[in-house]
Amino acid sequence: MSGRAQMNIVIVGHVDHGKSTVIGRLLADTGSLPQGKLEAVRESCRRNSKPFEYAFLLDALKDEQAQGITIDMARCFFKTAARDYIIIDAPGHIEFLKNMITGASRAESALLVIDADEGIKENSKRHGQMMSMLGVKQVTVLANKMDRVNFSEEVFEKLKADYTAFLAQINVTPVSFIPVSAREGDNIATISERMAWYKGATVLEQLDQFTSDKELHEKPFRFPVQDIYKFTRSNDDRRIVAGTVAAGTVRVGDEVLFLPSGKKSAIQSVESFNTAPKQQTSSGEASGFTLTTQIYVRPGELMVKPAEPQPEVGSRFRVNIFWVGRAPMIRNKEYKLKLGSARAMVKLAEICNTLDASDLTYSKSKQQIDCRDVGECILETSRPIAFDTTSASETTGRFVIVDNYEIAGGGVVVENLSAGETLLQHHIKERENNWEAGLVRSEQRASVNRHRAKFIVFTGAAECGKRLVAKALEEGLFHNGMNAYYLGLANLDRGLDADLRSHSDSAGERLRRLGELARILTDAGLIFITTIDDADDYDIETLKLLNEPNDILVVNMGENGFSCYQPDLQVPDGGAVAEAVSLVAGLLKIKEIILDYQI
Amino acid sequence: MDHLDKLEAQSVYILREAYREFKSLCMLWSIGKDSTVMLWLARKAFFGHVPIPLVHIDTHYKIPEMIEYRDRFALEWNLNMIYGENSEVLAGKLTFPDGNIDRLTCCKYLKSEALKHTLSGEWPRYRMDHEQRRYVVDEGREPYTGVIVGVRADEEGSRSKERYFSPRDKDNVWDVGDQPPEFWNQFKTDFAPGTHVRIHPLLDWTEQNIWEYIEREKIPVVSLYFNQGAGIRYRSLGCYPCTNSVTSDAQTVPEIIEELKSGKFSNIAERSGRAQDAEDGGLETLRRDGYM
Numbered sequence: 035m036s037g038r039a040q041m042n043i044v045i046v047g048h049v050d051h052g053k054s055t056v057i058g059r060l061l062a063d064t065g066s067l068p069q070g071k072l073e074a075v076r077e078s079c080r081r082n083s084k085p086f087e088y089a090f091l092l093d094a095l096k097d098e099q100a101q102g103i104t105i106d107m108a109r110c111f112f113k114t115a116a117r118d119y120i121i122i123d124a125p126g127h128i129e130f131l132k133n134m135i136t137g138a139s140r141a142e143s144a145l146l147v148i149d150a151d152e153g154i155k156e157n158s159k160r161h162g163q164m165m166s167m168l169g170v171k172q173v174t175v176l177a178n179k180m181d182r183v184n185f186s187e188e189v190f191e192k193l194k195a196d197y198t199a200f201l202a203q204i205n206v207t208p209v210s211f212i213p214v215s216a217r218e219g220d221n222i223a224t225i226s227e228r229m230a231w232y233k234g235a236t237v238l239e240q241l242d243q244f245t246s247d248k249e250l251h252e253k254p255f256r257f258p259v260q261d262i263y264k265f266t267r268s269n270d271d272r273r274i275v276a277g278t279v280a281a282g283t284v285r286v287g288d289e290v291l292f293l294p295s296g297k298k299s300a301i302q303s304v305e306s307f308n309t310a311p312k313q314q315t316s317s318g319e320a321s322g323f324t325l326t327t328q329i330y331v332r333p334g335e336l337m338v339k340p341a342e343p344q345p346e347v348g349s350r351f352r353v354n355i356f357w358v359g360r361a362p363m364i365r366n367k368e369y370k371l372k373l374g375s376a377r378a379m380v381k382l383a384e385i386c387n388t389l390d391a392s393d394l395t396y397s398k399s400k401q402q403i404d405c406r407d408v409g410e411c412i413l414e415t416s417r418p419i420a421f422d423t424t425s426a427s428e429t430t431g432r433f434v435i436v437d438n439y440e441i442a443g444g445g446v447v448v449e450n451l452s453a454g455e456t457l458l459q460h461h462i463k464e465r466e467n468n469w470e471a472g473l474v475r476s477e478q479r480a481s482v483n484r485h486r487a488k489f490i491v492f493t494g495a496a497e498c499g500k501r502l503v504a505k506a507l508e509e510g511l512f513h514n515g516m517n518a519y520y521l522g523l524a525n526l527d528r529g530l531d532a533d534l535r536s537h538s539d540s541a542g543e544r545l546r547r548l549g550e551l552a553r554i555l556t557d558a559g560l561i562f563i564t565t566i567d568d569a570d571d572y573d574i575e576t577l578k579l580l581n582e583p584n585d586i587l588v589v590n591m592g593e594n595g596f597s598c599y600q601p602d603l604q605v606p607d608g609g610a611v612a613e614a615v616s617l618v619a620g621l622l623k624i625k626e627i628i629l630d631y632q633i
Numbered sequence: 634m635d636h637l638d639k640l641e642a643q644s645v646y647i648l649r650e651a652y653r654e655f656k657s658l659c660m661l662w663s664i665g666k667d668s669t670v671m672l673w674l675a676r677k678a679f680f681g682h683v684p685i686p687l688v689h690i691d692t693h694y695k696i697p698e699m700i701e702y703r704d705r706f707a708l709e710w711n712l713n714m715i716y717g718e719n720s721e722v723l724a725g726k727l728t729f730p731d732g733n734i735d736r737l738t739c740c741k742y743l744k745s746e747a748l749k750h751t752l753s754g755e756w757p758r759y760r761m762d763h764e765q766r767r768y769v770v771d772e773g774r775e776p777y778t779g780v781i782v783g784v785r786a787d788e789e790g791s792r793s794k795e796r797y798f799s800p801r802d803k804d805n806v807w808d809v810g811d812q813p814p815e816f817w818n819q820f821k822t823d824f825a826p827g828t829h830v831r832i833h834p835l836l837d838w839t840e841q842n843i844w845e846y847i848e849r850e851k852i853p854v855v856s857l858y859f860n861q862g863a864g865i866r867y868r869s870l871g872c873y874p875c876t877n878s879v880t881s882d883a884q885t886v887p888e889i890i891e892e893l894k895s896g897k898f899s900n901i902a903e904r905s906g907r908a909q910d911a912e913d914g915g916l917e918t919l920r921r922d923g924y925m
Contacts, residue, residue, distance in 0.1 A: 133812065133814070260646070263679060265684065278646045318634050319634065439823040441821060444819070
């Protein structure tokens with residue numbers, strides 16, 4: 035079995051600076067072309083009376099040949115003595131920036147091609163910066179078309195100095211510069227006799243010297259929960275937490291913490307199919323676990339080890355972003371953020387500055403982020419997510435933004451800013467400042483109703499019996515002459531929330547609408563009762579905030595799934611409904627919401 | 634992790650991402666080695682289960698052993714197995730083997746058209762009933778919005794341009810020139826109503842990787858891939874009137890791997906035995922019309 039190492043490399047640079055020629059050369063000079071391919075292309079050139087070019091080897095698609103530019107990322111394969119390479123050809127044409135990103139974000143190393151004759155161009159700079167943001171650490175610069183400048187050392191050194199100075203401004207240090215002529219084959223596979231002044235490696239030698247990223251599994255454990263599987267119908271009772279390890283290592287028996295929910299458990303088993311039993315799993319592996327306790331976790335949480343450095347949890351953060359969307363990124367519009375396995379509704383809160391990559395000028399006055407801009411800005415998600423800053427852990431510090439079904443931008447998190455006022459807090463402040471009240475004060479209402487208003491939320495596992503208790507409470511209060519109202523959340527799905535099916539953050543928006551509704555109903559003096567399956571700390575904090583200035587009362591039934599939040603009342607599940615109801619009624623009396631309650 | 638571990642992990646990640654994001658998802662199983670490896674990867678991803686329906690387009694010109702193999706493992710692995718067909722064209726004998734149309738048109742009718750209408754739910758779907766151990770007409774007619782396909786980038790030029798998650802509009806059209814970006818491991822999982830997405834978990838695999846993985850995992854494949862004494866074997870499987878065998882002594886998976894690495898096939902394209910590719914326009918024209 036071949037245990038040969040494999041590396042993804044990307045070739046980037048300005049249009050017409052010779053990327054495809056470099057690739058054609060690499061394929062031809064390593065003997066990696068299919069039999070007869072080179073001859074076929076030469077023959078086709080001869081028939082069409084045009085000079086043969088190595089770039090033609092890549093022009094696999096008809097319309098690509100017609101346009102004469104590489105329109106997309108093509109993959110091709112070649113081998114050296116050291117390992118196998120997958121080349122991702124990234125188009126230089128500015129229209130195809132998103133294809134370049136697609137290619138480069140999968141690469142471990144990059145060759146950045148600059149035409150020695152034409153010099154540094156817009157995309158030479160932009161691509162250099164993109165490599166840095168995309169996390170491609172090993173970049174070698176090829177000064178191509180040296181044959182056009184008479185293999186001049188002076189031209190090469192000038193280009194090297196200029197480009198190094200540019201990269202220094204964005205804190206990038208290239209691995210090396212190599213003078214080449216891809217068309218003639220100089221310094222690609224063999225050292226060029228025409229540039230005897232150059233003492234460095236050939237392109238192939240340089241590629242073989244690049245290293246693969248080995249550090250990831252030594253970093254703190256990070257496991258974005260991709261999904262929870264339970265295939266009960268196939269007679270499998272395992273509840274498996276599935277995902278790919280982003281960094282670090284975890285072993286059977288290790289304590290684990292889920293963020294942002296804050297729930298804790300420990301690894302009971304590492305699950306897999308058709309392998310020997312596993313005791314541990316490390317970065318890069320697509321894994322699955324069972325836990326020692328039955329806790330409710332959701333896809334999108336980040337599983338970490340409590341004993342290791344913790345990730346950030348927050349909903350407001352400073353990021354570096356690059357935008358490739360057709361429409362600009364604007365403030366107060368809802369976008370979808372995908373970070374690790376988390377998805378959240380996100381808004382652009384502030385633009386700190388934008389950078390025009392072509393001339394490296396900063397602007398602090400832009401009101402939007404346009405296509406191909408790189409910007410530093412502040413984003414705010416509708417609910418907290420767990421992440422790392424990019425300097426702490428690259429793989430869990432990257433995100434993309436979805437606008438109108440399309441990935442429109444991507445970026446890295448620079449700083450957690452969650453201590454500041456959130457958009458939600460700001461919204462509630464604005465709402466309350468502008469609330470138009472009627473002439474009846476809430477104390478008057480309470481005195482006529484002979485009870486105060488309250489928002490009562492029952493939570494606990496699905497089917498734990500909380501709805502029966504909630505309805506019985508409503509009935510009991512009603513028979514005692516009180517204005518109580520029970521609302522089943524399913525009614526909202528078919529009514530008030532019927533439009534949310536295709537909403538980018540339907541769960542967040544449902545919660546917001548419920549909170550706003552509670553604010554209105556408690557203002558009307560009602561005891562408003564509802565039930566939520568498995569509410570977490572965030573859900574309750576959000577409802578509490580939205581219901582302000584009115585009061586909320588939280589009753590948890592059965593196992594307590596909150597990480598920090600203390601429910602007002604804990605009721606055992608599986609008990610008699612009447613007992614649970616009198617426990618709640620008792621608390622309402624203590625809290626002076628109601629005066630009396632007769633069964 | 635060696636290179637097969639890395640390929641496996643990435644494919645599993647893609648399959649899980651597809652399963653998480655697409656409500657109406659299916660996987661195409663051609664019975665060939667690639668999509669069989671993909672099916673195996675699904676069992677890896679879902680810990681021995683395959684919670685995604687498998688769709689096979691039966692042209693009725695498949696080599697009979699392929700169908701036997703399909704049904705055997707559909708039952709053995711508890712697969713939600715579905716097949717579709719172009720019954721109208723078959724009944725009217727509008728096929729290349731019947732001598733009535735050319736190869737490419739035949740492919741278009743029996744494969745592309747059948748696939749399109751089976752995926753959309755316009756034509757009947759036949760589902761394996763595990764109790765009766767036979768196919769019954771499926772009541773589910775919901776269009777599949779996510780279709781998992783086992784294409785590899787190294788197969789042929791147009792396939793090297795694919796994304797892991799590749800959108801198709803309502804007419805199945807693939808706009809090669811304007812594809813969404815894929816940043817790191819974030820893919821296009823949001824799609825407008827009426828469009829669908831093709832998902833390609835095997836994009837980074839080579840033909841040799843496929844065989845190395847079959848060897849490592851001991852995945853059962855159709856015996857047509859091996860020389861069974863006559864000195865010939867199939868390198869790529871399709872309909873028998875249009876698929877030629879190659880001369881080869883390889884009787885085992887390691888012998889096939891050796892043949893690909895250093896032997897007679899190290900520089901010859903895999904689909905060279907597929908006659909339809911040689912026709913004008915070939916595979917690329919077929920793919921634009923929805924061929925997989």
